[in-house]
Structure formats: structure tokens, C-alpha cells
Amino acid sequence: MYYRFVPHWPYYSPYVEGEWLSWRSAVESDGVSRLPEQRLSFVLVHGSWADAHFWDGVAAVLRSQGHTVHAPEYAGHGTDPNKNVTHAMITKSVVDYIMRLNLRDIVLVGHSFGGTVIQKVAEQIPDRIKRLVFWDAFVLKDGGSLADELPPPTRQGFEQLRAGSKDDTILLPFPLFRDLFVNTATLEQAKHFYTSVRPEPAKPLFEKLDLKVFYTLPTPKSYVYFYQDNVLPQGEGFGWNPHMSSRLGVFRLIVGDGDHFTDTRTRPAMLARKLYEAGRD
Amino acid sequence: MYYRFVPHWPYYSPYVEGEWLSWRSAVESDGVSRLPEQRLSFVLVHGSWADAHFWDGVAAVLRSQGHTVHAPEYAGHGTDPNKNVTHAMITKSVVDYIMRLNLRDIVLVGHSFGGTVIQKVAEQIPDRIKRLVFWDAFVLKDGGSLADELPPPTRQGFEQLRAGSKDDTILLPFPLFRDLFVNTATLEQAKHFYTSVRPEPAKPLFEKLDLKVFYTLPTPKSYVYFYQDNVLPQGEGFGWNPHMSSRLGVFRLIVGDGDHFTDTRTRPAMLARKLYEAGRD
Amino acid sequence: MYYRFVPHWPYYSPYVEGEWLSWRSAVESDGVSRLPEQRLSFVLVHGSWADAHFWDGVAAVLRSQGHTVHAPEYAGHGTDPNKNVTHAMITKSVVDYIMRLNLRDIVLVGHSFGGTVIQKVAEQIPDRIKRLVFWDAFVLKDGGSLADELPPPTRQGFEQLRAGSKDDTILLPFPLFRDLFVNTATLEQAKHFYTSVRPEPAKPLFEKLDLKVFYTLPTPKSYVYFYQDNVLPQGEGFGWNPHMSSRLGVFRLIVGDGDHFTDTRTRPAMLARKLYEAGRD
Numbered sequence: 001m002y003y004r005f006v007p008h009w010p011y012y013s014p015y016v017e018g019e020w021l022s023w024r025s026a027v028e029s030d031g032v033s034r035l036p037e038q039r040l041s042f043v044l045v046h047g048s049w050a051d052a053h054f055w056d057g058v059a060a061v062l063r064s065q066g067h068t069v070h071a072p073e074y075a076g077h078g079t080d081p082n083k084n085v086t087h088a089m090i091t092k093s094v095v096d097y098i099m100r101l102n103l104r105d106i107v108l109v110g111h112s113f114g115g116t117v118i119q120k121v122a123e124q125i126p127d128r129i130k131r132l133v134f135w136d137a138f139v140l141k142d143g144g145s146l147a148d149e150l151p152p153p154t155r156q157g158f159e160q161l162r163a164g165s166k167d168d169t170i171l172l173p174f175p176l177f178r179d180l181f182v183n184t185a186t187l188e189q190a191k192h193f194y195t196s197v198r199p200e201p202a203k204p205l206f207e208k209l210d211l212k213v214f215y216t217l218p219t220p221k222s223y224v225y226f227y228q229d230n231v232l233p234q235g236e237g238f239g240w241n242p243h244m245s246s247r248l249g250v251f252r253l254i255v256g257d258g259d260h261f262t263d264t265r266t267r268p269a270m271l272a273r274k275l276y277e278a279g280r281d
Numbered sequence: 282m283y284y285r286f287v288p289h290w291p292y293y294s295p296y297v298e299g300e301w302l303s304w305r306s307a308v309e310s311d312g313v314s315r316l317p318e319q320r321l322s323f324v325l326v327h328g329s330w331a332d333a334h335f336w337d338g339v340a341a342v343l344r345s346q347g348h349t350v351h352a353p354e355y356a357g358h359g360t361d362p363n364k365n366v367t368h369a370m371i372t373k374s375v376v377d378y379i380m381r382l383n384l385r386d387i388v389l390v391g392h393s394f395g396g397t398v399i400q401k402v403a404e405q406i407p408d409r410i411k412r413l414v415f416w417d418a419f420v421l422k423d424g425g426s427l428a429d430e431l432p433p434p435t436r437q438g439f440e441q442l443r444a445g446s447k448d449d450t451i452l453l454p455f456p457l458f459r460d461l462f463v464n465t466a467t468l469e470q471a472k473h474f475y476t477s478v479r480p481e482p483a484k485p486l487f488e489k490l491d492l493k494v495f496y497t498l499p500t501p502k503s504y505v506y507f508y509q510d511n512v513l514p515q516g517e518g519f520g521w522n523p524h525m526s527s528r529l530g531v532f533r534l535i536v537g538d539g540d541h542f543t544d545t546r547t548r549p550a551m552l553a554r555k556l557y558e559a560g561r562d
Numbered sequence: 563m564y565y566r567f568v569p570h571w572p573y574y575s576p577y578v579e580g581e582w583l584s585w586r587s588a589v590e591s592d593g594v595s596r597l598p599e600q601r602l603s604f605v606l607v608h609g610s611w612a613d614a615h616f617w618d619g620v621a622a623v624l625r626s627q628g629h630t631v632h633a634p635e636y637a638g639h640g641t642d643p644n645k646n647v648t649h650a651m652i653t654k655s656v657v658d659y660i661m662r663l664n665l666r667d668i669v670l671v672g673h674s675f676g677g678t679v680i681q682k683v684a685e686q687i688p689d690r691i692k693r694l695v696f697w698d699a700f701v702l703k704d705g706g707s708l709a710d711e712l713p714p715p716t717r718q719g720f721e722q723l724r725a726g727s728k729d730d731t732i733l734l735p736f737p738l739f740r741d742l743f744v745n746t747a748t749l750e751q752a753k754h755f756y757t758s759v760r761p762e763p764a765k766p767l768f769e770k771l772d773l774k775v776f777y778t779l780p781t782p783k784s785y786v787y788f789y790q791d792n793v794l795p796q797g798e799g800f801g802w803n804p805h806m807s808s809r810l811g812v813f814r815l816i817v818g819d820g821d822h823f824t825d826t827r828t829r830p831a832m833l834a835r836k837l838y839e840a841g842r843d
Contacts (some may be wrong), residue, residue, distance in 0.1 A: 179533040230534035252741040253792035460814040511815035
């Protein structure tokens, strides 16, 4: 099960051995232009107020590096006119996509609300998943909902926006989107981003999920945390890391300096690098 | 109120569209030498153990980029011989300065103790403020004092230093200043910095502030957090972010790698960039 | 006791004074190739699942910059065939080493479990220590053990691994090592690293330590925190910084972007720079 032990340390020095030198220079570079040492099969699951095009930039980078990338759309999003969807319907969209294309050994990535989706997908088709990667994503407790993870004022704000809609959706006001989702972007970038934001079906955000099976899965897990992501306050009982990440038990942590949305468009190569570091063996 | 929705995603690719390419390259550069896309009017409010010259470096950078910058001195600091001042006197200094120059649409920045000052200034002249920016600054609760936010041993140390002074000031010992305020500086830089540190009027640090009006203001707010700033322990009920920042409700978070004082002199362009990112629309 | 006050601020501008300009450029560079302004005498104490060769890369960098570096081996590690050791035996190894070479004015660095060792060494020979540097290291409370600082599932895992051994050691499974200790490394790097990992004597990890003397020592202290280090969850009652670091009282914080082990081999110059920033006066 484990790698064999070599009884004696090799007594190498990183200053004379070329192998170690090349390691160092590879890591100390900006790390975005190198070809990866392993080719992976990514399935990317977006979050709320987004659709599958959210991944266009990062998918293009990953494909240019030899990886296979799929970014399935799910119920209630993209061109789907029906906004009256359940979490189970969303999960089914992703499971059906993976089954239809007969994908195997996948690195299944979830962003934001997408974290709750990959939790449920993993319960249904664990044998097809090589590793789960949560990127600033919700990791719900068994029996919990996304709304449970929001600070009370945010939750109340969401409930008001929901109550004010005609079709049980939540429309994110621009000022909120600008300061919480794309805080590192310019105003022009923020406005451009916002043109693709559409009302989000509210119900799946408030559904309590049975996740008993998820918490029995031995699937390896990673968490990518961007430290300028402030969609949730980071600490004191809330937030991505360590609050929700630590529910994964043993997981691989990868940290970057981005925010919740901006880097998908402004630094897709940086984001692709972080997802690769999270997804490789 | 909101930006209009564009019904279809533009289906751009960051790899063929020049606009997105230029975004990416702009953000992926070091981000300090570019001219900003918006010109702002900054009013910079320093903290304790500092005076208005604290801002000399960053003000020079911001002005060179086309911004208007004011750095008012306040009661008990700079050349003011009177150290027997109250928080209200300090607030009045800043309000009077803004009124005298008839400044409008300002980005009001507070550093450290200066956070409590801009909280009170904002209560008095909210219509002149475009956005509040707290940089590793205290955000007090209604009825709270700065001293309330100090871990008990630090608070006791401050009380002893205060009791040992003849004029109710606190003289920061060099070893404390070196390790807590300028931890990333060289020893020579730390010593040079310390030549400008003078005893701080103690009373305003212990005054309880009525902040009921502040917590009703709809003014947009940002928080700049430097993660090597260790003036306060960062977590477990204390610290800048998220402990005090989250009191702002919805706020824009900008994170940098500096400490509490050093970067004003060693990396003013980096600091100016972060304040700009926090202050722009 | 303090540096003298200079009554007037020098009114320099960082844009006209060469001295300040050179500061800025020195700090804004990558900071790894410059010669340091001070020469230090380092004693480096490794942690669990490592031996003194852990420091080979960083020691070579520090020596090339004019520092003196010692990396003592301690009981139960390296070529010592006896794994039945106590924490006191480990402490004695380091104390004896320092006494035998008659080292003085040392910067004593502890990594991980090595933090508990330098706590005890400092109690015995405080007059030889200029500064204590904890790098992602345990800082135990008086009467506490390392195991007390582990989240319950990790502690239980350790107890199971311990119970399954024939000689009261803990053998770290490769998947755990790969995701928790070398999370930013490539798989090849992780495997190579793992060839030098040997079973760790378990007893010292569970011993309760009397640290009353440690908490009376006025020795200056620094904490180096790498924010991709996820050996322990970082927050909510656990972790390196601020959970254990804040036990040091006033300390100098230095933050880097590494993980628990990887940078010793891939970026020894970066690590050496951080240890220098933590260790200098």
C-alpha cells in the first residue's frame, strides 16, 4: 500500500544535483507557462449567478496544456428557460453528462454552490471520480443547506431578494456583485462580468441535503482557497477555509491570491495552474 | 437601479479578444506602474504613533498618477504641543479640514486608530464621502473603545505605559515597535522609522465611542488587509480581518502582503495600488 | 533603554532620497539573492518524520550568505537505531550539541515538532539564545503535549498508527504525507521526499511538558507562518498562526506562501530569506 522505504537518505545537495535544481527553478518561476507533468480529465461545475461559460478561459488554458476538459451546464442555468429546479435536478444534469460521455478517472471540480453539486454527484458515481476539487466552494454538513452557511444578515438579504421575485429567483444587485464577487476587478471589468449574471433559482440554495454517503467516501479531496475571496466572511464560524474545507477531513490545500470570479477572465492561466496543482496525483 | 441584463453571454474567448487579453496582462503584471483608469480624491487619516508625514510616500505616488491627495494632521499630533486631546477634537480636526477645503466625493482612508476617526467623521459629513477605506484599521462597535479590541496582556501593557507617563501619553518601547509595527523591515529601517515615533495621547485610545449613526450609513466601504500585519493577533476573537472588517457588513476586501508601517516607506507604490483598488468605484 | 527621540521628522521624500529609494528596490525585488545586512549564527532543529538533512538546502543558502549554520541531529532520529526515546533525551541532544561547540548568541529555529524542542532547550540554556524562531512549529502550553494540539480525528489516526507498530513508532502513510506535508509538490517530488521519511518515535508526541520556565523567558521570539501549510487545520481552535503563535506573547510575524516540507528542497533560498527576516535583530 505504501511506497517502500529507502533506508538511507540520499545525501544529495540541491546545489550540485541537476534534478533538484530543475525542481527549484520550475517552482520558483511564475508557474503558469510550463507544461504539466501529468494529463488530467477535468469536469468543471460552476456555481450560482454563472453558467458553463464561466469556465471558458480556464478550460482553454487547460486544453492547451494537454488536459481534457468538460464543463457541463445544469438545470435552471444557461439556456434552460425553466428556473423551477431542485438540487436533485442539478445533480442529475451533471451525472447524466458524465455517464453519457462515459467519462472516467475524472477530476471533478466544484466552484461556490458547485461544491454542493459535486458532493451529491460523488455520492452517485464515486467510481468514476479520481479526485474532488473544491474551489472556494461550499462543503455542506449532512442535513445542511447552503443558506445555513451564510451569516444571518446575508441570509436575510437573500430571503428578501427571493421574496421580491416573481419566479423564486434571486437577482444579485450590482453593488453587491461588484464588491463581493469581483472585488479585485476594475469597474469596467465588473460591469462586463455583470452582463452575464442572471437571476439564480433560489430553491436549491435553501434545500437541506442528505450527505451521509458523501461522508463515507474515500475519494481524495483538495481545496483551492483564494484569499481575496470575500463572498463569505473568512473566519469566526464562517467561510471557505478552514471553516468548510476542514469538513473534508484529510485534504490537499492550495492557496492563491484571487477573488471569487475575477480571475476566470483576467488570470485564467493562474487559476488553471491552481486547479492542476489541486487535481494532480 | 441595476445595470441592465444582456440576455445572451457574449461567447468571447480571452484568447482571441484583445480586450480581455489586455485585462489579463494588466492584472498579471506587478500592477504598480500602470496609470489608473479613474482619478480619485483621497483624504488619508493616519493612526497612532504617527503624523501626517506617515503618508508622504504613498501620497507622492498617488499624485503622480493623477489623483488628488490630502493628509490632514489632527489634534495632539504633528507639531501640536497639546497632548491633552479627546477623540472628538481629533475628529473635528479632520472634519474642519475637509470643510475648509470644501472637499467632495472623497475616498476617506483610515489606518489603524485612524479607522475610529473616519467612523466618526463619516457620521458628521456623510454626503461628502464617496467611499470609506479601512486599512488595517480599527472598526469599533457602537459603545466600544480601541482598548476593548486589544488582547488583555496588550491592554495591560498599554495601561502600565500610560500610568508611567507624566502627560497621559503612551511611549512605545523600541523592541515592541520593531517586532509588531515594522516586522518586515531591516533593523536600520526600523531604527530610522522610530526616530519619528512620539508619545501618543492615551485618552482617545480608551474612550468609548457612540457609533449608532455610523451603523446606519449606506456609504460604500472597503477593507485593505495586509497579512504580515501582526499589531493585533489575527484571529480567535481579535484582529483586523475578518474580526473587525466584518462589522462593516458588505465591504470590498483587498489583501496585500505587507505589515503595519513598513510599506509606507519601502513599497509606497504597492500600498498606493492597494488603496486605489479599495477606493475606486 | 530606548532609542533616543529625534524631535523633528526628517521631511525626506522617498522620491528624492537615494537611501529610501534603495530600501524600496531592495524590498520590492524577490528578496532572495541579496546579501543580508547582518550575519547570524543559526541552530536549526527539525521536526518529526525528518532528520538533520531536512535542512541541507536552506543551510547551504544561509552559509553562502555568510551566516553560521548548525543542524544538530537528536535522539531517535537520523542514524540512531534506538527509537525508544523521550522528549528529554531529544532536548538533551540539542543542548549537548550547543554546549560542546560552545555556541553563543544563536538564533534557535524549530520546525513543527522542533518547536516543542526549542521551548525546552530555551529553558535550559537561555543565555546562549539571541532569538527563538518557530517555523510552522508547535508552541505548547505549560502541561500540554503535541497530541493535544491535533484535531480529534488526526489524534485518533495517530493513536491507531502507533498501536499498529511493533516499536511504538508512527509510520506516516504516503497519501497522508503527500496531501498534508508536501501539498504543493509534484507527485515525483513527493515520492522522492518520502524515501527519506522513517517511522517516528511516538512517545515524545504524547508527552506532557512542563513549560513554566519557558513562559518566564524574556527571549525575543519570531514566528514564520507559511499559508499553504495544512498539516493542521488553520483556525477554529487549531493551527499554527494565530492559534499557537499567539502563545508567544509579543512576537515578530513573518509570512510566506509555502507548505510544511516542500520548500526546503524546491525553494531553499526563499525559506532562508524568511528565516533570516525572522532571526535578524
